[in-house]
Amino acid sequence: MRAMQFERFGGPEVLTEAAVPEPVAGPGETVVEVEAAGVNFGDIKQIAGEQPDGPYAPKGPLPRIPGMEVVGRTADGRRVLGHVLQGGYAERTVVAERDLVAVPECVSAGEALAVLIQGLTAWHLLRSVARIRPGESVVVHAAAGGTGSLAVQLAREFGAGRVIATASSEDKRAFALELGADVAIDGEARGYRERVLAANGRRPVDIVLDAIGGPVLDAALDTLGYLGRLVTYGASARQPASAIAPSRLAVDSLTVAGFWLTPLLLREGAGGAPLEELLDLTARRRLRPLVGGEYPLGQARQAHEDLLARRTKGKLILVPQN
Template sequence: MPDPSAEPGQTLVQVEAAGVNFGDIKQIAGEHTDGPYAPKVPCPVFPAWRSSAGLRPADASSAMFRRAVTTKTVVSDRHLVALPPGVGAGEALAVLVQGLTAWHLLRSVARIRPGESVVVHAAAGGTGSLAVQLAREFGAGRIIATASSVQKRALALELGADAAIDGDTADYRERVLDADHGRPADIVLDAIGGPVLDAALDTLGPLGRLVTYGASSRQAAAAVAPSRLAVESITVAGFWVIPLIARNGTAGTELAQLLDLTARGHLRPLAGAEYDLARARDAHEDLLGRRTKGKRVLRP
């Protein structure tokens, strides 16, 4: 493809790294077929909401932004954000999508209050690992992580979880309650969906909140009867960061806070596996097979 050229209000950027997200797989599979964020071009599809980090030729200052899986891209200036010294490309990519997601899950949607218990599903993943750390930063009373392997559960504990359990649906409620000293959970953050989401509803106490922000199981959750929610005044909410970025841009105070926490060592975005751009298929297959931890990166 020819090199793009910048118009007024845009900047040409040399891409240093591009993040791999589960949404890319859904786009490639044709599962994001409706709405303003669906692919509008025929194959080959370059996932349209890929986050990237790179250098601006004009002044070689670091920047990160959305939308690029090529060696060069043009980006609107309102999506350029200077990176603090010491924050690498992989960390920046994790903060931009997964970090903003975790921040809004806890602050904007679940509205966490000091002392509340938080259950984080897939806690060794990009968003989950940051949600564990931010829950601690925001004053959670007890953080319970779920993960699929002993190694991943150990990582969640290292990142600040108080307990780490297997996320399998069998006896899920009993494991969560036991990890929370017999108390029901206040908040559950779920990106798995399907039967896991259904099981998680049974762990919530009065005024509990479950936030769904993905469905990596690719299974539909059971229909939830309103009466099931009403008994304990439970809230089920959804969240997707992409429309938020599209509407507000990336240069917000939340992102600045996340970058500052990272630069000061208070937040540890997990840099995962790196792939040459020609191995994008391998990156997607590893993500589907849950063979990776942290933020996966493509290097053009």
Template sequence: MRAIQFARFGGPEVLEAVELPDPVVGPGQVPVEVEAAGVNFSDVRQIAGHNSPPGGLPFVPGTEVIGRDALGRRVMGFTANGYASKAVLDAGDLVVVPGSLGAGEALALLAQGLTALHLLRSSARMRPGESVVVHAGAGGVGSLAVQLARVLGAGRVIATASTEDKRSLARSLGADAAVDGAATGYAERVIEANRGRPVDVVLDAVGGEVFEAALTVLGMFGRLVTYGSAAGRTASPVDPARLVAGNQGVCGFWLKALLAARGLCGAGIGELVDLAVAGRIRPVVGGVYPLGEARRALADLAGRRTVGKVVLKV
């Protein structure tokens, strides 16, 4: 099979196109002829050496694929080595994909869609009418969180993004307002976007100074959900006295732990597929690259030059 692997840690330049034996199909698994593979920031970190690959190097990265199984069904799911023309998926977590969904649209619903759904519903426990701030509102998770917040009844949705083009995209997806997400001046911009009032929910994958700034815009019983630290880890712990004074909460979310407990199908993927097929949410596909151009795909993702979901077409 055709595959992309790396034999040393580094940037996207360490990726190499290779020919490898077909993957071994284990008990409870099914082989899939891959149509496309999802590209995620976790791939960038793994290739850089932050997350050690199971089994060591060389290693084929990629955690999600869509393709055809032996019965000819179009299916998707999580896998161990996705940047390849063939993969194996767990039979119990196969998701049958309607033909009306493009490969990138469908893949966007896996890691990004499930994260967005559970950030709002399970972690933030967002209630109808509440205000929601979505950091990186044009990204893979953010673009879906903006739409899902609207579907779930948010009263006002505010997105942050680094450029006017990205802010315009967030507004087109349903954000009532979109502002620069930089830490300097963050509180003033967000409060103004919320018509002078503190906010109820903030979804943060940026961390660092932006995390600290986001705490200052929470209103009474406000909740901040952290699910990443793109700008670096927060320098200081959250002051409990600050939380007590505002009856506020900070919590975290990690999709991998949820999937380990519930499995893919039990985590809500069917609901997301139904919403997408019905047109109530529109997964954004920001870049489709041939498998052989994995280096460019990873470089563009790491350089923040993409929006929505990035995929490798096989």
């Protein structure tokens, strides 16, 4: 069968198309005929050889096939969405049954792939970590991105009283408003506190979802009210935040928490109620996953280059049949 693989670690240039042996399912696994595979920054980390001992680390000797998520069909005809540690960039791959969930026919492959990593992350940020309550105010950083755009919509779906989006450009802020944010503001650290408080009627906020880190995280902490929660799940600013003194948290009983989806998937599997809920919301058009470019499988290198260059918006997918 056809697959994209890498024989050495490096950038997108190490990806090459090859004929590889058919995958064989073991106990508790099934072979999936791939309709489309999702493209993630985690795939880029895999082929770069980053975090050799972490969850993104591919297993086994080189060459390896990257790809962590697929939509496709099983031999008995089920259309499924599945999470894999590697092997998604291929015409067929093996997925553990606990990592599969049924996909409604009315949900496109791109929409389904968008809710697996990014959607589950947004769901757990709000439900499992921040534990959102009806009527609370929620600030979503990078609100036009894959996770942020879904977090804006889910915050509204889960009963937020006010959703405040931050984004770096007018176009992105306009998009966040289309998704259901009550207000969209510049997310720059300078003047952040004043803009957020003004957007919330001069009141402190309840929840901040932060994927930026650095000075923005520091500024966001100063916008939280009593029992406020800040959840960090990324550091795109690539700058350190200042040390958070326990006394600073204690005064208003604040919580600063972190979240990373991959360890949760390794512990519990991808299948289950949260992913089923996300797919159902998508099928009923209450959730609008952001779908970007579609590439033939053989153009995986180009997809990675476009992702690294920030030339795309939304979920990128690879289609073996193209």
